[in-house]
Amino acid sequence: MHRPPAAEAEIADELTAVRPGLVAGYTGELPGARAAVLTRLWRGLAHEPLPWIVRRDAGGGGLALWLADGRRLRGPRADPYATDAYVTQVWLDGTAYDDPARLMTDLAVPHSALFAAELGHSVASLALSRAGRGDQGNHPREWPARDWEWEQRVVDGHPFHPGCRSRPGFSAAEQLAYGPEHGPLVELVLVPVPAGECLVTGVWPGWLREAGRVVVPVHPWQAAHVLKRTGGRRLAAHPLMALRTLALPDGPHVKTALSARLTSSVRDISLGSVAASAVLSDFGQAVAARTDGLLHVTRTLGAVAAGSPDLAAVLRESPEEYARPGERVVPVAALATTGLPCSEAWLARFAGLALTVGLRLLEMGVALEAHGQNLLVVLTPDGNPVRLVYRDLADLRVGPARLARHGLPLPELPARMVTDDERALRRKLFGSLVAGALAGTAGSGPVLRAALESAVRDLPRTPDLAALLHEPLPAKALTLMRLSPRTAGDQWAELPNPFRVEGR
Template sequence: MLMGRGASSPTKGGRYEEKLADELPVKTDELSANTAKNAVRSTRDSSLYSRTESSAENMRISESMAVRSLLNAFLRENGDVVEYPRKLAEAAERGEAFPLSLRLADGDRIRGMIRYASLTGQHLYAEGWMLERDGSVHPLTFDELAGVLVSELALRFHLGADQNTTAVLQRIRRSVSQLSGHLERWMEAGKAGRDVRRLDYITSEQSVFAGHPFHPYPKSSEGMSEPEQERYSPERGVDFALYYFAVHASELCGEWLPGEQSRAFPPEALAPFQQALSDRLGAEAEALYRPLPMHPWQALRLLERPWVRASIQQGKIIPLGPLGPRVFPTSSVRTVWEPQSGCGWKLPLEVRITNLIRVNTPEQTARTLDAARLTANLGEELAKELPGLLPETGYAGIIAPGEERTDPAFTVLFRPMDFEPAATFVLASVLESWPGEQTPKLAQVITASAQAGGDLAIPDIKHWLERYLRLSMLPLLRVWDRFGISFEAHAQNSLLSLKDGWPSCFYTRDLEGMSVDRELARKAGWVGRAIGEDSPLLYAPDEAWHRTKYYFFVNHLGSLIHALALWQGRSEREGWAVVRSLLLEERERASERLRPYVDELLNGETLPAKANFSSCLANKGDTPLYISIPNPILGERR
């Protein structure tokens, strides 16, 4: 069921989401099936998404990957369409195959095969889908399958063709087309002799091909042309120099943790910046201007704005162009990292990536800096519990004329990340398989790390998971207990370091997703000292806890346990039993504050999950809706 106001979750864009049923009442009798289906099919022949740019094999693999995320998102949010749901649940307990039949509102059926049934809905599918209608059966192309699923949601929630269904279909097709382009470049690099399967930190960030496993269009980006994708998409294995503006000190706004501003730029960036500035304005200009880096794609758009051109004419802003060392875009597309210095930047990028335009709004910037100040204030107390926290250290931006706050499109957050790049990987990447394959890349990095350490044996996976949970789950729970802090520790925000095949460090990043229990913060005296009374960081306890349940337990652990089980050919139930065992152990020593939360994980019937497909169709990507899914920690259901 979709969760109502009392059980919904805060997101970056807001506190509580309205119940989907309130906004989209189920009235299947008021919209004919043919009307919806014809409308969504109208986008299929658009030349914008021509398949001629990709090989047939790339497109086949891309569509197969897209079917998985599309169907899993649909099934998670619409479980009542499944015929024989109990049998599917039984197959998921054992990680077995299952013949899937979906009953649609108009009486049609979709039939296909699940190759591996997942407890948390991360099913793997065989290729080939059939539509049964009026006693006849015919195969479905990818576009037809997507059209049927979108129109089914439109029927269920009384959305006509003019209410975002066409846009959703276009984004689904765009996601597939862009993924096919990524795979084409990746395969070409392999044929040219590049070791495209070698994994380190950078290559892990740049090989998140499938993307979010429960999103209808996880690789869709709107705003960049295909040539621009070639230059700037991480999946294309690129690097580039940042574009630097010199901003007069009187015009530049910013805030920093103590001592961090001087470390925001590597010398390799500052030296060419200072030289370029001196060449333009003379040596004395260095004392008057400060550097502001931008993504080169974004910089060119900013240069088109009248107020920016006026500021350039007035000498307030000096465009210096691409400078300094090459940086590598990471899986989020707009964040970049420079490996020699460890400097990182969260850049504004006016591109719609999945649901959102990725800029740094004043609220997001305030959240991030409040989180940075609070975590810095806690210092060693927090670091002992969570040594792998990777905080932002400051921001810089410009206020446009007539505005009071920094321009979201001209604001940069600084995020240094110091770790061993040869042995550290973004979790979202290694939980995927290589395109066209089934074994998760996690198997590759664990095996390679074990062999590099002189041990040819693969670590016992249950013990491996237990060690990982002692580095991640238990510290996150203890941080929640002691400090009331919840992190947005989903798979793309989480990094894993390995040593001899075993987990050695867990990292979490992106403090903009951090939330704090308002009641505990007041009792601890942080409000009014480290953060303000109106800080966007502060939440009611149940709201902040809700974020941990979804981001870590559902998104993060759901994907991790699925990957381990798939690699080993086991049921996911074995991995969730390890989680349960450690939680029972933690409960014995838990504080009075923590014990009810642990009990909720152990005994609650459900956990929250984002309803991404419904949210996209309802045009609520910035304030997504939530659903309840069965809690796999509870144990096997009889």
């Protein structure tokens, strides 16, 4: 028996002090959490262009990876679209590993030590999330009445990222206090800043202003660890999946700066994104107006930055604004918690709706980052998907040439968002929507293939659809990105085309 990894032991010790009643549940969840993270890691090792893997051999129901130094890593055949934790063990030169952090440590490839620490955090935090969910379970009988309740049902985080629950810098007490899956009420710190020191776009509401000052809602973790502020007025809010975005009691959502690395990124709010927020919001409305009512885009109400990405906030509409009586607006990542049967016919309807909207916008020159957190689906009372809602426009990609062909003017956007590179535009949509939202909902390659085959029958035969049907499917190389800290921006893998994928 090897000693428990540092992150697992650290959380256990903290729980003994702050929540002793959770220790047994946490310990019991650790093996399943290791398997969940190991499955995500094995997907990356099996399918991403990692420079130290020189050959991959599939056969006999398994997969062998040959490393540049001659070692061999063996495990089960890897379905890139599977979401169940089916990898419980892999073998490196005959030594068995069930712990992803220990495996990454012993692989000893460039930057593996830092990534191993993140994997350890991911396992420990995931076990804590599962232990702390109480008796609500993943499939409650009744649908929530409020949007934030859907968000808090998502326990396991990103379905494919090995750092699905990595929260370094958060103690066990802070995870219980701020993690949406634990169902807390978070008290945002209200920080007044002289108006002359602030960049404000849109309409910043009067209740967040005082004499000559703009009041910025700040996440309590940010206030304590980055701004070093204590005291002051507070505002209660419900944390959403993004953790730094919260639902205020009267409906609007507030995105706060959070200078901690969660999953892959430090969640600050750049000055550029604040400056562009009103223009982006108007652009989103103009684009949505061309979808015949199939898509709504949440409006940005106002944004503020007080001279730094560390002290900034964005207010935007709740997706609930786009629900009719009896309907529910559900983040795609939370669909598994609805209790819907998700039959092949249901998945085909949902995939058809999502691809109709995504491909129509792509043809116009707008590539959505339509992953399970940004993309929401409007469900009728009997569970049928009828419309989509999209939120957070900060990661769009926009093609000027395509916009021009459709009579849409190019707004003044940050340069990183603008490209006529067809490959970049398709990567953005297909990597988030098909390899992300739809794959995560389907849960396996064969199920995804069946849903897509039915969904595409009536879609217009465009060059973009041809690329989806016949080329490898782009997906962010999540493991490669974490092992390449000096490489800026997204890196990509090419997954087996889902229209030709076979079962595990």
